[in-house]
Amino acid sequence: MELFSTKLIYMLCLIMRLVTALNTTAGSDLKVERDEFASILMKVGLKRNVAKVLTYLAGVAEATSREIEIGSDLRQPEVSIAMREIRKLDWISERDEKNPGKGRPYRIYKLNRSLPEIIGYLEGEKAKESDRIMRQIEKLKSLKSN
Numbered sequence: 001m002e003l004f005s006t007k008l009i010y011m012l013c014l015i016m017r018l019v020t021a022l023n024t025t026a027g028s029d030l031k032v033e034r035d036e037f038a039s040i041l042m043k044v045g046l047k048r049n050v051a052k053v054l055t056y057l058a059g060v061a062e063a064t065s066r067e068i069e070i071g072s073d074l075r076q077p078e079v080s081i082a083m084r085e086i087r088k089l090d091w092i093s094e095r096d097e098k099n100p101g102k103g104r105p106y107r108i109y110k111l112n113r114s115l116p117e118i119i120g121y122l123e124g125e126k127a128k129e130s131d132r133i134m135r136q137i138e139k140l141k142s143l144k145s146n
Contacts, residue, residue: 034059044122049074049082054111054118057092062110083109091118 034055041051052072057063063071069079086092093112096105111118 030059041122044126046122047082047085049078050085053079053082053086054091057109057111058115060110062108064106064108066106068109089121 037058038048038051038055041054042048046054052074053068056068056072060067060071065076065079065083068074068083069076072079074082083092087094091111091113092109095108097108098105113121
């Protein structure tokens with residue numbers, strides 16, 4: 001039970017740091033804030049690419065894939081993989097916009113979930129994971145006592 005409490009406290013501290021990172025003053029260095037936000041998302045369990053793309057999209061109204069690449073400091077394949085995962089979670093909306101002149105239309109992305117909703121989802125997933133681990137530990141205890 002002590003292990004569970006320690007892990008729960010650790011996860012809550014990470015979530016609180018995430019919320020604090022969101023509420024920092026406007027004068028703070030944006031890059032440092034984004035890096036901390038992405039870092040906390042990764043510690044909570046998101047993949048690096050997904051965390052960086054989410055962090056970038058949280059700071060803009062909408063963006064093209066190229067803007068996401070530049071803003072998140074990822075390569076195009078990394079952005080595509082992250083977008084695929086974010087799309088599965090239904091956290092983004094997409095629309096196509098005609099390219100001025102010739103060429104393919106380009107896709108524009110924006111978050112369709114608020115950050116508190118996304119954080120709530122992550123919190124719920126971690127709670128489920130903790131419950132599952134605790135059930136396994138209790139089963140181990142009962143097997144040992146038999």
